[in-house]
Amino acid sequence: MKRLVLCALVALCIAPDAFGWGQKGHDVVACIAECHLSRRAARRVTRALEGHSPVYYANWMDNASHTPEYAYSSTWHYANIDEGYTYETMPRNEAGDIVTALHDIIDDLRKGGLTPEEENIRLRMLVHLVGDLHCPMHAGHKSDLGGNTVSVLYFDTPTKLHTIWDTQLVESAHKWSYTEWQRQIDRVTRKQEKELSDGTVEEWFAETAAICAEIYKELPEGTKLSYDHVAKYAPVIEDQLLKGGLRLARILNYIYR
Numbered sequence: 332m333k334r335l336v337l338c339a340l341v342a343l344c345i346a347p348d349a350f351g352w353g354q355k356g357h358d359v360v361a362c363i364a365e366c367h368l369s370r371r372a373a374r375r376v377t378r379a380l381e382g383h384s385p386v387y388y389a390n391w392m393d394n395a396s397h398t399p400e401y402a403y404s405s406t407w408h409y410a411n412i413d414e415g416y417t418y419e420t421m422p423r424n425e426a427g428d429i430v431t432a433l434h435d436i437i438d439d440l441r442k443g444g445l446t447p448e449e450e451n452i453r454l455r456m457l458v459h460l461v462g463d464l465h466c467p468m469h470a471g472h473k474s475d476l477g478g479n480t481v482s483v484l485y486f487d488t489p490t491k492l493h494t495i496w497d498t499q500l501v502e503s504a505h506k507w508s509y510t511e512w513q514r515q516i517d518r519v520t521r522k523q524e525k526e527l528s529d530g531t532v533e534e535w536f537a538e539t540a541a542i543c544a545e546i547y548k549e550l551p552e553g554t555k556l557s558y559d560h561v562a563k564y565a566p567v568i569e570d571q572l573l574k575g576g577l578r579l580a581r582i583l584n585y586i587y588r
Contacts (some may be wrong), residue, residue, distance in 0.1 A: 351408055351463030353498030354390050356572060358509035361389035362584065363517045363576020367524065372587035385458045385579075386509065392459035402410050404456065407432035408463045411473035412540045414547070418470075418533065429469065431564050433460055440452040440586045464532070465575035467567075468493045470540035472547070484555040489532065492550060506563035516569045517576065527574050528581040535578060542567065 350356070365385050368376065380388060395401040396408065403426075410428035412421050418430060426528065436453050439445060445453065463469050471477030478492035485499055507515065519527065550556070 339362055348433070351459075351466040351469050351497065352572075353501060355498070355509055355512070356466070356501050356568075357389040357393075357459060357462045358386050359512040359516075359572045360575040360579060361385040361458050361464070362509050362513045363573060364458070364461075364579035366513060367577060367580035367584075369584050369588070371583045375587040376454065376583055379447070381451065381453050386453040389458055389462065391455050395455075400533040403427075403433070407456075407460060409469035409471070409477055410536065411477065411543070412470045412543070413472050413474060414544070418536055418540065427461055429464055430532055430536050433457070433464065436460070437532075437582060437586065455518065461579040461582065462575050464535055465539055465571040465578075466496060467539055467543045467546055468496045470536065478546075481550075481552050483550060483553065485561075486557055487555070492546070494547070495550075495556065500561060500564050501568055503561045506549060512572065513576075516573050519577070524577055528577040530578075535574070538574075539571070542571070 352360070361384070362495070365376075376385065377383070387495065392401075392404065392408075396405045407429055408426050410418060410421070410430055411424070412418060423431075436457050440450065440453055440457065468478040471479075475481050476493075479494075481492035483490060483492050483495060485495055490499065491533070505515070521557040550560075
């Protein structure tokens with residue numbers, strides 16, 4: 332038993348590319364989405380999640396993908412886009428990626444016919460993966476595992492480029508709870524909500540990939556990040572979390588209309 336536990340912990344340590352926003356980021360996306368659900372969609376989502384809110388399961392998949400039962404989903408959190416490629420031209424990961432996974436999950440939920448357990452699991456995955464879709468380094472290069480091997484300094488502390496965007500920049504930008512994040516950045520008009528949530532999964536991922544490409548140019552190996560970088564990238568994080576939440580709400584309202 333001790334050996335199995337140790338192996339599980341090692342697996343978590345060597346597979347960091349499966350993680351997107353840290354817990355705070357995923358909670359923010361889920362909270363914003365919940366605030367924009369139609370009454371019908373809200374009822375059906377709550378029922379499918381057995382009385383829980385989307386926030387309750389927002390981070391579930393990061394742990395689940397490292398378990399034997401859901402190991403098949405470990406590559407679903409991202410899609411690698413090397414320099415000079417787009418999602419369409421980049422060789423596909425045979426194990427799946429975030430774009431194909433989202434399409435499959437949305438189709439399954441929309442068509443119906445799932446058991447309550449199947450619907451519950453797919454819904455948990457959907458909530459999480461829409462968040463990951465808007466995390467810049469989840470469109471990172473295959474050669475560096477989405478920035479997981481790119482070493483940088485964050486306030487003189489050695490870390491990785493991927494980690495900066497998952498958690499550290501989010502927490503440095505604002506010391507808010509996820510509900511405070513929602514109240515501060517979710518201030519859009521109906522027109523703005525429609526504009527920001529418009530588009531397809533592929534188009535949303537292309538936006539994320541474009542941000543990621545700029546990050547690689549601006550933050551090469553060895554970059555020392557500090558206050559100026561926090562100030563520069565806080566608005567990017569705010570925009571991505573807001574878009575993630577609004578777009579998740581749009582998907583759920585479509586599925587449960």
